[in-house]
Amino acid sequence: NAGVMQNPRHLVRRRGQEARLRCSPMKGHSHVYWYRQLPEEGLKFMVYLQKENIIDESGMPKERFSAEFPKEGPSILRIQQVVRGDSAAYFCASSLDYEQYFGPGTRLTVT
Amino acid sequence: RKEVEQDPGPFNVPEGATVAFNCTYSNSASQSFFWYRQDCRKEPKLLMSVYSSGNEDGRFTAQLNRASQYISLLIRDSKLSDSATYLCVVRDAGNNRKLIWGLGTSLAVNP
Numbered sequence: 001n002a003g004v005m006q007n008p009r010h011l012v013r014r015r016g017q018e019a020r021l022r023c024s025p026m027k028g029h030s031h032v033y034w035y036r037q038l039p040e041e042g043l044k045f046m047v048y049l050q051k052e053n054i055i056d057e058s059g060m061p062k063e064r065f066s067a068e069f070p071k072e073g074p075s076i077l078r079i080q081q082v083v084r085g086d087s088a089a090y091f092c093a094s095s096l097d098y099e100q101y102f103g104p105g106t107r108l109t110v111t
Numbered sequence: 112r113k114e115v116e117q118d119p120g121p122f123n124v125p126e127g128a129t130v131a132f133n134c135t136y137s138n139s140a141s142q143s144f145f146w147y148r149q150d151c152r153k154e155p156k157l158l159m160s161v162y163s164s165g166n167e168d169g170r171f172t173a174q175l176n177r178a179s180q181y182i183s184l185l186i187r188d189s190k191l192s193d194s195a196t197y198l199c200v201v202r203d204a205g206n207n208r209k210l211i212w213g214l215g216t217s218l219a220v221n222p
Contacts, residue, residue, distance in 0.1 A: 031208065042214040043155065056209060091154055098143055098202060100210060102154035
């Protein structure tokens, strides 16, 4: 049973470009969560989605960030017009019930 | 007061030592608790869920004290491979799917 998959593992973007991060949950899991971890800081919840629905986006910045989990395909976290402060590790997790399992993360570097 | 608080450490212990971490949480209505470990620049991995009666998995024992609102993790016979950051996680009482993360306790096991 494949685990949570994320790609790309590393992403470099120049300021002002768009970043798209993808997450495929574990087989059978319908709940997806996105977290951000800044260097030397803890995990910060961003958004929780089920198929075709955003359930909780209380941790998402109000501008430039969006997330989706379509009926088919992976969940996407999209960051428009990236700035240097967006450089971080972005982790996706999935769950069947309450225990969350994490993907390897995408390390975004904004130059 | 932070929702989930941990001593950041670092804890430096020799191989074979027993080490214990505590974590306090602020919401007395919280029902579910977890310990995750995170290796440097890697994703968090679920170590164990914490049940009311306490639970043990090999060298690891987790305890819950509801009256004092803290959970603990005990590691016996420490191995070099136990070196990591240990994250205390509490399920949000008002939002079942949301996890609240501590900043972690750093453990270094030395030969």
